[in-house]
Amino acid sequence: MSSVIPLPDGGKIVKTNCFECHAKCGVLCEVDKDGKLVNVKGNPEDPRSEGRMCGKGLSATKILYDPDRLRYPLRRKGERGAGEWEQISWDEAIKWLAQRVEALTEEYGAETIAYGQGTGRGTNQWTGRAGNAGGRVHHSLSPGNICLVPMMVQAFLQFGMFPTFDGCDFDNADCIVFWGSNSVWTEPTYTSGQVGRSRDRGAKLIVIDPFFEHPLAARADHFLGVRPGADVYVAYAWLNVIMNEGLYDHEFTQKYTNAPMLIIEGAEVPLNEALIKEDGNPQAMLVWDKATQSLVEIHSKGIDEDLEYRGMIKTVDGQEVPVKTVWLGLKERADRWTPEAAEEMCWVKADTIRESARTYAQAPAATINVFQGLEEQTNCKDILQLVNCIIAICGNLEKPGGNLSMPFWNQMGPLTGAEPQTQKELRIVDERAPGTVYGISNPTCLFEAMRTGKPYPIKGYIMVQGNPLSWAENTSLVRESLKCLDLLVCMDYYMSPTCELADLVLPSTHWTERDYLADEVCSEWVFGQQKAVEPLYERKSDVWFWRTFGHRLNPEWWPWESDEELFNWQLEQTHAGITWEELKEKWIHRVPQMPSREYEKNGFGTPTGRAELYSVICLVSGSKPFPEATEPKESVFATPDLAKDYPLTAVTGRRYPIYYHSAYRGIPHLREIVPEPQVIFHTSVAKQLGIERDEWVWIESPTGRITMKARPSDGVDPRICVIPHGWWQACPALDLPGYPDGMSNANTITSDRVYNDEYLTPGLRSTLCRIVKKKEGE
Ligand code: SF4
Known part of the structure; x- marks a missing residue:
């Protein structure tokens, strides 16, 4: 059936996809004969969402026709941030912008421009291309370091694939774990359906989260109310139980993980063939074969690897060195974290840890879903690596009901083009976070370079639907940084706080008024997202902007005359096997699938060809190959003096x-x-501070302070508080205020002092703070 269905009264139904979150639910848009969008509803033909939609998606008509949306390109007239604008045409806007970029790169060098987008807005490939165009040097200034990148990259390092997000096979799982994630709210339509079905047929549920009010906590078989940032202790205690009680999948661990790989005791570096043999291959890692009682290369077939080998090996220069397996190296670490030892650090009862570990490991098939609760921590590499180890040794990788590799339609490589060599050399990192694995600029260092000009000046920042004054840590420092720019350009739906500081503000089309080639993150689906209505006022699509602006700067790099031409090139480059016209007609298309259980034939896409508990790439990139039980860099245990003044840990x-x-x-x-921002903290703390429900309070940290309404609750540990993000916008129709200058913005109190060493992630989910009763008049 066609994707545009005419109605008898002259109107039509257009099949498209919601773009308000990663789920990209199938939608039927009803348009009347005058071309007005009158209704949206879920498309039951969508195999993932099955016709469900959430409140955001169902609000499409309100968002499309919201009188507060941006309508025309606006150029700053007065002082930066003074709110004085002149309306200009798109032609003028693009011409002016191209001239400014050329002038700035002429004066300061091409690295002076940063490009970015907001999370989940789907144009990363184009911001990357804009930056790379013709060998230019750019910096990506997007929230990747706090969203998706750490868990995706860590999974690729250990497995050569990404099974912990959309790869969760909820429908076939016997046990489902939500660990630092709340997918039933963030991808509500299909996760809730899948989880509901699985629970109905008896699947167990484990929720590991600091917040007892997590929507699934009360329904869970085990709820682990972990101290924010202390998930590493839970994970190691799970490993302790699983390894010592023999609950792991012995065959999978022996054959398909690098647990049997030998490492030298002390240095904990791999024993490779070159160390024991003249002309040996330094890339060849070794295991002990029980059948032949000899050292063999890890890729060898038909061997009987010893998981627990420990012994002395003679090296090529005649020395005797002690070696052990990766399994023993991991077990030694896990042995330190009995559930009782972990309880002291993570605040979860030892029995709950023990029982939940057994429930997970003894389930015939179990899946773990992780997300930002684990990512937005300064110890995110360790916890993500530990979760991956648990999945692997329990044999839940690529098992139906476990964590599956997603054959995702990867646009980034083919579309961004080759990264200029100089870009790598010029990446800004500093000693607070070397970024050993992530390998791109630390956003905070970029903001710092805007303020200081060091190590070189960042003078321009062009973003599409990004609002760093909301997403980036330490809002007041970000504001100060943006004010130092010579060129700030924001394309968006609304006049956000970041737009208010801009030189050029551009109006972006809503998903109902644009054509777009959409993909779901890490999925095999690609969508022909076609417009239901013509763009209102002078709004343009983000793709149109990048293509037109790019063409102006470098026509060779951006040769396409129309968005359709570009979409066809995109589909061709990514081998989707369909044209734009066909896709629009079909609306949804499954790209060729990667065969599952590929590892049985070709191994995993890692240096050892195995699922890696010990990460070889981490080792060579200067990080620790084993996961360690690391504290967040600021916490009640790591910085007790700071915690004396700021005793609560804020999520x-x-x-x-x-x-x-x-x-x-x-x-x-x-x-x-939800009319107002509310901070949730324990009723006993409220009582102690003399604070009533709905009273406005201060939340103070060493970085700053914000104000929110108090919502005392028994649903949190008395030592933590829970703070929502993203509060700035007013609602004139309800006469509800906005919150200027970051006064209720969670990131006003988050810190730019410490980061994760590998992924440059700040500790947004474990900020030390205190709650203070407001004085009269404040
Ligand atoms: S779940 Fe996401 S994609 Fe689906 S309707 Fe809601 S906002 Fe739209």
């Missing part, structure tokens, strides 16, 4: 299913549901 970034990050507080029926 910032709490989501609401009705809002997308900092967007849509202006939509009246959504705002009615």
Whole structure:
């Protein structure tokens, strides 16, 4: 059936996809004979969402026609941030912008421009291409270091694939674990359906999260209310139980993980063939074969690897060195973390840790879903690596009901083009976070370079639907940095706080008024997202902007005359096997699938060809190859003096299913549901401080202070508080205020002092803070 269905009254139904979050639910848009969008509803033909939609998606007509949306290109007239604008045409905007970029790169060098987008806005490939165009040097200034990248890259390092996000096979799982994730709110339509079905047929549920009000906590078989940032102790205690009680999948661990690989005791570097043999291959890692009682290369077939080998090996220069397996190296670490030892650090009862570990490991098939609760920590590499180890040794990789590799339609490589060599050399990192694995600029260092000009000046920042004054840590420092720019360009739906500081503000089309080639993150689906209505006012699509601006700067690099031409090139480059016209007609298309259980034939895409518990790439990139039980860099244990003044640990970034990050507080029926920012903390703390429910309070950290309404609750540990993010927008229709200058923005209190060494991630989910009663008049 066609994707545009005419209605008898002259209207039509257009099949398309919602673009308000990663789920990209199938939608039927009803348009009347005058071309007005009158209704949206879920498309039951969508095999993933099955016709469900959430409040954000169902608000499409309100968002499309919201009078507060941006309508025309605006150029700054007065002082930066003074709110004085002149309306200009798109032609003028693109011409002016290209001239400014050329002038700045002429004066300061091409690395002076940073490009970015907001999370989940789908144009990373084009911001990358804009930056790489013709060998230019750019910096990506997007929230990748706090969203998706750490867990994706860590999974690729250990497995050569990414099975911990959309790869969760909830439908076939006997046990489902949500670990630092709340997918039933963030991808509500299909995760909730899958989890509901699985629970109905008896699947167990484990939730590991600091927040007892997690929507699944009360329904879980085991709820582990972990101290924010202390998940590493839970994970090591799980390994302790699983390894010592023999609950792991012995065959999978022996044959398909690098647990049997030998490492030299002390240095904990791999024993390779060159160390024991003249002309040996330094890339060849070794295991002990029990059948032949000899050392053999790890890729060898038909061997009987010893998981627990420990012994002395004679090296090529005649020395005797002690070696042991990776399994023993990991077990020694796990042995330190009995559930009782872990309890002291993570605040979860030892029995709960023990029982939940058994439930997970003894399930015939179990899946673990992780997300930002684990990512937005300064110890995110360790916890993500540990979770991957647990999945692997329990044999839940690529098993139906476990964590599956997703054959995702990867646009980044083919579309961004080769990265200029100089870009790598010029990456800005510093000693606070060397970024050993992530390998791109630390966003905070980029903001610093805007302020100081060191190590070289960043003078321009062009972003599409990004609002760093909401997503980046230490908001006041970000504001100060943006004010130092010579060129700030924002394309967006609304006049966000970042737009207010810009030189050029460009109006972006809503998903109902644009054509777009959409993919779901890490999925085999690609969508022909076609417009239901013509763009209103002078809004343009993000793709149109990049293509037109790119063409102006470098026509060789951006040769396409139309978006359709570009989409066809995109589909061709990514081997999707379909044209844009065909895709629009079909609306949804499954790209060729990667065969599952590929590892049985070809191994995993890692240096050892095995699922790696010990990461060889981490070792060679200067990071630790084993996961370690590391504390967050600032915490009640790591910085007790700081904790004396700031005794609460704040989890910032709490989501609401009705809002997308900092967007849509202006939509009246959504705002009615959650009208004000609320900090949640324990009733006993409220009593002690003399604070009543709904009283406005200060939340203070060493970085700054914000104000929110108090919501005392028994649903949190008395030592933590939970803070939502993204509050800036007013709702004039309900006469509800906005919150200027970051006064209720969670990132006003988060720190730019410490980061994860590998992924440059700040500790947004474990910020030390205190709650203070407001004085009269404050
Ligand atoms: S879950 Fe909601 S916001 Fe996300 S794509 Fe579906 S309808 Fe849109």
